[in-house]
Amino acid sequence: MSGGRFITLEGGEGTGKSTQARRLAQHLRALGREVVETREPGGTPGAEALRHVILSGAAEPFGPTAEAMLFAAARADHVAGLIAPALAAGKIVVCDRFIDSTRVYQGAVGAVAPGLLDSLEALSVGTVRPDLTLMLDVPPEIGLARAAKRAAGAAADRFEKEGGDYHAAVRAAFLAREEAEPGRCVLIDASADADAVAAAIADVVAARLGLGPREIADTYAMAGA
Numbered sequence: 001m002s003g004g005r006f007i008t009l010e011g012g013e014g015t016g017k018s019t020q021a022r023r024l025a026q027h028l029r030a031l032g033r034e035v036v037e038t039r040e041p042g043g044t045p046g047a048e049a050l051r052h053v054i055l056s057g058a059a060e061p062f063g064p065t066a067e068a069m070l071f072a073a074a075r076a077d078h079v080a081g082l083i084a085p086a087l088a089a090g091k092i093v094v095c096d097r098f099i100d101s102t103r104v105y106q107g108a109v110g111a112v113a114p115g116l117l118d119s120l121e122a123l124s125v126g127t128v129r130p131d132l133t134l135m136l137d138v139p140p141e142i143g144l145a146r147a148a149k150r151a152a153g154a155a156a157d158r159f160e161k162e163g164g165d166y167h168a169a170v171r172a173a174f175l176a177r178e179e180a181e182p183g184r185c186v187l188i189d190a191s192a193d194a195d196a197v198a199a200a201i202a203d204v205v206a207a208r209l210g211l212g213p214r215e216i217a218d219t220y221a222m223a224g225a
């Protein structure tokens with residue numbers, strides 16, 4: 001995949017992924033980059049339709065394997081219809097959740113066989129892999145309290161209704177993913193306030209992908225500014 005950069009944000013409920021995806025996109029646009037902001041499940045009309053099916057709980061009775069297949073179908077549409085074309089056009093794609101969420105929720109926690117997840121991943125993403133994955137981490141009680149505050153009494157979705165042990169297992173599985181792939185994944189302490197987390201993420205993106213203030217300075221220097 002030439003030109004573009006693919007950044008994903010991962011982590012449990014209420015870790016601030018959506019907030020930080022938005023902040024990161026704003027930051028990169030301020031650096032003069034073309035950014036596509038997207039999310040999973042979803043991102044294309046077909047994948048958003050599948051999002052509704054999955055999060056409503058309609059697929060839950062079929063079990064974690066069927067849910068994994070639905071997430072993969074949504075992802076295949078999202079990659080082919082939005083992510084791959086944007087990367088090929090040299091844009092930066094910032095995606096709220098991606099393949100690590102399937103490995104955690106359907107794999108580590110849902111016990112879907114790794115071999116099946118390997119096959120679904122190969123089918124759905126092919127060679128379109130994140131250049132950088134920001135693993136946002138907070139203790140589940142903080143994340144759940146944030147999510148509850150935001151929901152303000154609205155009905156819980158398929159995943160929000162799970163209990164504390166479930167969310168602790170999710171957190172442990174994300175941490176294990178980060179430890180297993182340190183070249184791609186960076187752990188972000190997301191328990192600080194949103195400004196501090198955004199600053200930490202901007203530093204990581206500059207250090208890992210070279211997308212930072214120094215690059216702006218170089219651009220100005222080349223333009224003779």
Ligand code: Z5A
Binds near residue numbers: 106
């Ligand atoms: N899922 C799956 O099983 N398999 C897959 O392959 C994929 C997904 C792709 C999608 O849910 C569900 O699908 C997800 C996993 C599953 N379920 N869970 N759990 P979703 O997209 O509806 O929701 P989410 O991805 O879980 O996001 P979230 O938990 O709703 O929140 P978040 O994006 O991490 O946080 P936020 O919306 O940015 O912030 C939450 C609140 O906290 C909000 O009021 C903010 O203003 C506040 N906030 C944010 N940052 C801070 C800080 N730093 N301090 C204080 N307050 C903050």
